[in-house]
């Protein structure tokens with residue numbers, strides 16, 4: 001809020017009216033080039049996809065237009081969330097999975113969400129190098145995302161990137177997040193199948209799995225099974241899973257893999273397919289309806305934050321309310337209620 005106010009008031013200083021502010025924000029991308037970008041994205045043009053993702057990140061006005069225009073092209077991709085502690089081998093595993101699906105002729109999107117990279121700086125580059133041989137494949141699109149500097153936060157930015165990939169006829173999208181509560185991305189809301197990755201010797205991390213991601217995993221993978229005895233980790237996960245009820249008839253599977261040697265990878269691919277079939281068979285109308293509701297609520301929140309509130313902040317009425325709060329004549333909640341009331345009375 002403080003940031004939004006600062007940004008809007010800076011814009012207001014330069015450009016006095018809201019109409020001008022819209023033009024200012026959209027100056028980076030004209031209507032005709034946006035239209036061309038949308039068309040090229042639907043045709044899976046990688047450069048257009050990357051450009052559209054950047055525009056979406058930086059321009060809230062264009063973002064709404066982009067997501068609205070692309071919506072009818074979405075809903076076809078299969079989205080797999082890959083989560084787990086750092087170092088478990090998620091990136092390596094995704095690179096291997098991507099190779100498997102590429103051999104079957106599918107196009108791939110990889111979205112790596114890295115909440116720590118703002119501190120380490122080098123992690124994003126590391127991901128790219130490890131996925132190096134995939135990066136030159138025109139049917140593989142890789143996007144690394146850092147938390148820093150995102151309008152609307154990493155969760156929204158991740159969903160936007162996934163939607164753009166989906167609209168661009170990407171068959172499989174892998175979203176990598178750091179699990180155990182360290183990521184603010186609600187991977188369950190984005191992905192159809194969630195793979196939780198861990199590795200032998202990460203004892204503490206397996207304990208940490210209990211704190212949240214045990215419930216969301218459809219498939220548990222004990223990676224690095226080439227290195228140490230993976231069976232005790234498998235046993236530990238199995239015993240934790242016996243405590244939970246199967247979700248919609250699916251009992252989570254526990255697999256062993258070695259992303260380095262490729263062992264167990266075909267079984268993982270098969271299990272993802274089994275889970276996808278299971279979802280298709282048990283898919284209820286209800287689930288679609290709930291998803292649609294969530295999407296509308298999300299869109300409403302974003303519309304409010306990105307458009308409505310920005311517009312209101314630049315009005316003299318808002319400045320007046322701010323001055324009242326500043327002098328402690330009214331409290332911020334009363335001011336907020338007045339702001340909301342003013343929306344209702346606007347034409």
Ligand code: GDP
Pocket residue numbers: 084085086087088089090091092093223224225226227257258259260261
């Ligand atoms: P992430 O942080 O979960 O994405 O993990 P990475 O994919 O970056 O892997 C961390 C380290 O483990 C890297 O040095 C990988 O080469 C290594 N690694 C990944 N998978 C395996 C595996 O199956 N076996 C072994 N021995 N090492 C692996």
